[in-house]
Amino acid sequence: MRQFSATDLANKTGDVPTLAAQRPAAIARRGKWRFVALSTEEFEALRHGKDSRTAHRVNDLNNAQATRLMTWLQAGIDND
DSSP: OEEEEHHHHHHOTTHHHHHHHHSOEEEEETTEEEEEEOOHHHHHHHHTTOOOOOOOOGGGOOHHHHHHHHHHHHHHHHHO
């Protein structure tokens, strides 16, 4: 999740909504996450329990799943 300080929020007001439309953005004050900005669609999905994401232990992934995860993580790093 992309993180912004409260100062960044004040100085880069256009960046935060733009990024939050793509994925949640954390807003920190004094180094601690205080708020999360996210799209209305994501908020509504969370509010109504329509989020289909699940949690898995890394040790339980097979090779294909681990490869997909590593590819997805690297793409996130490259695009950040």
